[in-house]
Amino acid sequence: MIEQLEETISKFYPKNLLAFDPLYEQSEEYKLLTTIITRTMNDKPLSNRLVESIKKELPPSLYTIEDTTLFSFLDRCFTFQIEDVTKSEGNKKVYLILCISILASYYCIYRKKSEQVYDKDGSFIGFIDDADFNIDQSFNSKLINSLESLMLRLSYTKLEEKILLHAFPNYSIFGVSNENFLTFTALFKDKL
Amino acid sequence: MIKIFNSASLRIVGLMMMLAIFSYSCNKKGDPFPDASIEQERNLSLIQQARDWFDKSSSQMESNSNNDFDLNSYNPDWKAFVIDTNLAGKSVISVPLLSEESGAFYTEMSVIISNEGNASGVVKEYMNDPYKEETELRLYTNDGKLFATGTYRSDTKQMQLKKTFAKSFKAISKGNSANGGKLMWEAEVGEEVGGGGETPDSRWLDEVVITEPYTPPTTWEPEPHYDPPIDPGIPVDPGPIGGSGGGGGTTTAPPRDFSCASFVFTKTTGSFQEAGVKNIRIKVRDLQRNINRDIYMPTLVFGLPTFITPNQASTFASSSVNNAMDAVWGLYRASPTLPNDPVIQEKFIELLRGFLSVKGGTVQRLGPQTSAKVVVKEADYDLLGSGDCND
Secondary structure (H helix, E strand, C coil): CHHHHHHHHHHHCCCCCCCCCHHHHHCHHHHHHHHHHHHHHCCHHHHHHHHHHHHHCCCCCCEEEEECCCHHHCCCEEEEEEEECCCCECCEEEEEEEEEECCCCEEEEEEEEEEEEECCCCCEEEEEEEEECCCCCCCCHHHHHHHHHHHHHCCCEECCHHHHCCECCCCCECCECHHHCEHHHHHCCCCC | CCCCCCHHHHHHHHHHHHHHHHHHHHHHHCCCCCCCCHHHHHHHHHHHHHHHHHHHHHHHHHCCCCCCCCHHHCEECHHHCEEEECCCCCEEEEEEEECCCCCCCEEEEEEEECCCCCEEEEEEEECCCCCCCCEEEEEECCCCCEEEEEEEECCCCEEEEEEECCCEEEEEEECCCCCCCEEEEEECCCCCECCCCCCCCCCCCCEEECCCCCCCCHHHCCCHHHCCCCCCCCCCCCCCCCCHHHHCCCCCCCCCCECHHHCCCEECCCCEEEEEEECCEEEEEECCCCEEEEEECCCEEEEEECCCCHHHHHHHHHHHHHHHHHHHHHHHCCCCCCCCHHHHHHHHHHHHHHHHHCCCCEEEECCCCCCCCCCEEECCECCCCCCCCCC
16 A cells, blocks of 8 residues: 555655755656646636535535635645534634545545634634544544545545555655655645 | 955954944934944945945946946845955945846845045856856946956855956955965056956956855854853844844844735635745854855745735734744754755745744745735845834
8 A cells, every 4th residue: 555655656746855956846746746736726617516515415504614725835635624513612613624635536534623812802813723533533423424425436545544644754845844744745735 | 145254353343234224223213322333334334335336337337228237127135235344454345136037146246435435346146056066257347347257166265267358457366275265356547457358448446355145144143252052943032133232142043034025915715815925035054164144945925814914914924934034043053064955945944834824824835836816025124123014
């Protein structure tokens, strides 16, 4: 599995080259990566179709869905943020995050808790985020199952935590140090 | 610009420049520095004379279409000036010249004031990176004429003349040329030296000092004997420039001078606003060479959620850049050897992302996938460091 993943990763990231090396941007791998990202970000119907497909799996009164993909920041996946409105309270939100890679037929799911923190005068200070691949206790298992069924129908394979956290230190991308270059980094995005 | 002169004296000059700039700023508001020294006034005078020289030379070049070089295509980075003292004991002010159209790796102007108070200057074009390799160096007069070309060596800081186009200047080389020797160009009216120009004429320059390009201004050079105990990895707030103790006593951190004016945040996709900034320079301490050194970043695109206003985003982003600069400075300033530039750049981005993520922001290199709406600006620096973009 790891060898297979590395073979995929090596198509999009030049081996043994730091992202700040002048040769990095000129590499065929980087050009292929940005070409795919650019092509996908311009394919609005694809994004809409995915959102509609996911919505069909969600009871609308319990969940909301938002496309939080940032292709302009070199995301390598669609990111759909599904809020569990029954668990969110005020500034404390509870999300299920579904990431669908655009580089290979893989996806992953994780949960995220996010709290917005404000100062006494009401000004926004920042977020306190907590993300984890362990979602068993946090979300309705029926929802997870229906999303997994959907992805199966779309011919995507789920990557589990152990695989997602496997490091590939011979590869690099802008803003992520080599030792933190994981399967998740390579196929999905920079951070949870 | 790396100094090729005595580093201790330069530090003193730098310290005085900090005071001079602070004094100049404060005088505009009520003169809390009534006892500004003659030295400070002299430095301010140098800056003004360099500005006058640039303005006068630009207008001369504008009226002549046969120039080899046109200053009007360049913007001086006045905040990055350096004042050096040449072998003859005269002060030379050097200022980087920035242009998107330039084919050179780095360009700067150097201006010197004669005993009679007249400003003379030269423009220097380094065609390739003078830090890393032997590079072609081209020298232009104040009226935009190429008057000499040669090869510049970063290791010896010397220029080997290849071709001259003027008959009235001479080169003086002093010191040990094999070991950091200093090279000075000096022009004298009527004296034919330099040999065999293709189009000899009567253009001349009083004096020109060759310096290396674009290290931090001497104003960032701390007095080494004031250094506090080394505390690697912890960013230090340098406090106001020119503050108590003459501005050099309490910290070795560089000023937090990256300005929020560097950003024009524009709503792009969804709930995100983005702004591009090019040529952010980060400062590192090179202990081996006993200098502060600049490293430039590729054009970066900053992204922040739109539930904060564009001005709040600018303030926060500039604060994050300054924090990351401080962190990088603190990380490497005690390091006996520096990692190579890509590693330092990567660390800077990693730290910057950490600061930006507090408000849901991030940063990425400008790329083909960047939204066409993103406005890219040249990095702006505010030496006095207010950095607040109020609504």
